[in-house]
Amino acid sequence: MTELLAYYARRAQEYERIYAKPERQADLAWLRRRLGELLAGRRVLELACGTGWWTEKVAPHAAEILALDASDEVLAVARAKAYPPERVRFTRGDCFAPPDCGRRHDALLAAFWWSHVPRARLEGFLRDAEAAVAPGALMVFLDNRYVEGSSTPIERRDAAGDTYQRRRLDDGSAHEVLKNFPDEAELRQAAGASSREVAVETTQHFWLLRYRAA
Ligand SMILES: C[S@@+](CC[C@H](N)C(=O)[O-])C[C@H]1O[C@@H](n2cnc3c(N)ncnc32)[C@H](O)[C@@H]1O
Secondary structure, rough: HHHHHHHHHHOOHHHHHHOOOOOHHHHHHHHHHHHHOOOOEEEEEEEEEEEEEEEHHHOOOOEEEEEEOOHHHHHHHOOOOEEEEEOOOEEOEEEOOOOOOOOOOEEEEEEEHHHHOOHHHHHHHHHHHHHHOOOOOOEEEEEEEOOOOOHHHHHHOOOOEEEEEEEEEOOOEEEEEEEOOOOHHHHHHHOOOOEEEEEEOOOOOOOEEEEEOO
């Protein structure tokens, strides 16, 4: 198990507190609305679904969602939520080796996952993610922007350019977590190599990238 995975397994029960930060509420409402619009009627493959916070928000709009995470602990929280009947399935799996679903999904969603992908693995991750969904599928990623006073401070940057935060959990444990904050140019460049219709939208706290897979 990776350190990142162990951290999120331990955080499962307290994870959704992050969505209660008062200063982020307006931006989160906007994101929910945008995801509902973008993913309406689509067959969605959701990577790193975590506790299903976004799965629950998108489910009323999507045709179906297959939601994947590598942690049994967060999947247990996600599975306990209520979804429209027959529309949502969960599976344990690795974002870096997405399952073969016959390329039946016409959209891919990954919320707050991009920031945890080491820069050196980003291109390979995107290539494999695109290969897991239908040709021309809509790729949707969203994540945090760094906001002084709201974001956990960055403690260090390594030689590859990856940045790290030190986070504490309720049990007193401390964890160093890789958390990158790409700017718009980096997002466009990462998406651009093999894609079309790239669009980046930002709010104060979040970015939302979408493009069509090749
Ligand atoms: C920041 S959380 C995002 C959860 C959810 N998408 C959200 O936005 O609330 C990152 C998630 O990635 C999962 N994770 C970590 N490494 C993974 C991997 N290699 N494959 C799949 N999921 C992984 C963790 O278990 C955690 O649920």
